Amino acid sequence: MMDLSFILNELGEERDNYFNAVSPPIIQSSNFSFNTVTEMRNAMLDEFDTNLYSRGQNPTLTILRKKLAALDGAEDALLFTSGIGAISVPLLTLLKTGDHIIAIENPYSWTAKLFNDFLPKFGITTTFINGCDFDNFEKAVQPQTRLIYLESPNSYSYELQDIKRVADFAKARGIMTMIDNSYSTALFQQPIAMGIDLVAQSATKYIGGHSDVVAGVLTGSTTLIKQIFEHEFMNLGPAISPNSAWLLLRGLRTLPLRLQRSFESTKIITEWLSKHPAVQQVIWPFSADFPQSALAHQQMLGCSGLFSFTLKDSTFAKIEQFCDQLSHILIAVSWGGYESLILPVIASVKKQQYDLDNKQHQLIRMYIGLEDPDYLIKDMQQAFDHIA
Template sequence: MTPDPFRPDLSRLGAATRLVHGGTQRSHHGETSEALFLTSGYVYDDAEQAEATFAGTVEHYQYSRFANPTVAMLEQRLCLIEGAEECRTTATGMAAVNAALLSHLKAGDRVVAARALFGSCHWIVSTLLPKFGIEAEFVDGADLAQWQAALSRRTDLVLLETPSNPMLELVDLPAVAELAHVAGAIVVVDNVFATPLLQQPLKLGADVVVYSCTKHIDGQGRVLGGAVLGRGKWINDVLQPFIRNTGPALSPFNAWVLLKGIETLALRVDAASRTAATIADVLARHPGVTRVWYPMRADHKQQALARRQMSAGGTVVTFEVAGGKDGAFQVMNRLQLIAVSNNLGDSKSLATHPATTTHMRIGEQERARLGITDGAIRLSIGLEDAPDIEQDLRQALCVPPARMSGLAANGP
């Protein structure tokens, strides 16, 4: 399989075009859709070619734990949309985070991380890394003074997500990246909430970007997958040996599904983000809601930063209701259209209670520091008609229709 020499330079074309055509390689059959190569191994012309392949003196697929044509197409497409030199995919998003960290770190190294991390990411930093003799320090991601203090001495890696899960806190990427680089660290950014369409961390100073492809990139709740993107030298010299030898390989079938999902990423993220912005405004005016978090709203304390770093607010809205856990559960249990699920970035709208699901294991004290209250509900907006999402929230919050603003005239 070789790239078509007559194809245009996709790096010069629009994002939606790259999402449809990027990385496509056709076999001699000339298939329109990307081919699915469900194979674990590959055949060599002779023993000499096998030897040269293992020695790295010729290019030939060797084993699908190392590389696969379908997986390679996904990696190339992700590079085109992210603006990265290289990409390696993994079986899950957490495998991507784990590989990015453990491939780079060793005993005696030091990590500084934003406190507002997804629960499993928080566990890796707080529990797993210290087991290998790696020092870990958490800071409040929105507090630049804490970053300055933590990065005033030698550091090897910085980990953060922006916007954060689930309270949508932002980190000033250019400022933190500058501090991190002076301290000798690489900056790893979990960009899952923003997607590569709404924010490109590499252009803002980050060195490595990680994704759970399970979320918006698939976007339809079908398969798991992860990705790590960055400069070619780091990917090839640091990450690739780790992935090759530890084996968090992405299934070719999952890669094919992700290739099909990513074709519509621009359409889905745009539609869901516009609906999310409208729903955030509706919830903010709702008498049954005590607070709303959405990056582009004027009442978000980091709105100015969000406007500098992001092109839109994203697909997730977090809101709080009175009554703590009981109040939140009552609202969630009355939802009819919106499903209760801890996933996000799906074509279906999903609601979860972070304090008892995604962030349960970080503990009550840490949740309090992050502002994750028992009344907080994370809402991932899907592709349903906006008035239908509003209606479901209205009936779940038990307020007569006249008290709500109505999306029929204002929704997308």
């Protein structure tokens, strides 16, 4: 891999093209002109690598595209208006009626809806499996299986898949593989090096890092990325704005620092929580008691600041009171920004549907941002005191 500092500070930046400005410009232009018709014709023949029209490529996006591809150790990258766009558009390109997908159970909620509601409209079916057990992949394969879809770890319950083993298995059968790597980012997990074909990420999370932009990124071989670009990408129109690309470039500069800080603080907070008398369980892949801890340490270089925990007294009212009582940690969706967040599963479960025996219902998801861990611990302690 290229030097990380080179990727983040220099790769793709051609400062003498823009007055030696240290910060790259936002090229807020929908179209680009040519000196001759011949030049234009050449551009139209190769829109993938030319600035012609910003629904395709744009110079501000190109800087970001090069950096994100290099970070993933991939040949190329494509940017989307959301993480879910970076998942749905490639699937629509690469699959056709009659094709079958094997996907891990409990992927990100809108990914699940894609498999359950959207793709069946085109005659594409999905078998969901528990990806912790490799045998389940073998059992689920059908002659029409075209894609294996992973999310390791997934959000809320953090189950892992043995990425290299699944990639090798798929390759031997000519099945494509795709992973949602939003949780780890390229810095903590390198799926391309493990043999995965396509890597999607919600750039809204750690890459943006400041809770001010929604975007997605897909990386893979030039052949696959170009195929997606030249067909469904240009037809469906999910290109991000130059302004969003610029925000992501700015976020990238500090990605290693932010990720490391979030990781270190999460170690402190998950340890504190796991010893807390009001807490039943903490679920985080780098916790010593995590069931797949060995695999986590084998294929991840670090762990994100997203984890879940449960209360010993897990009634609907107690969970709600605990979360409502927090005064610095915000009740909100998403994660990967500077601010710590809490999201209990009960936010999407009605009181009369709440099942005290359903472990999934009890989960409280937390994201640790960049605050001082002691500041967050104090906030949680006063909330625990309140519900005691």
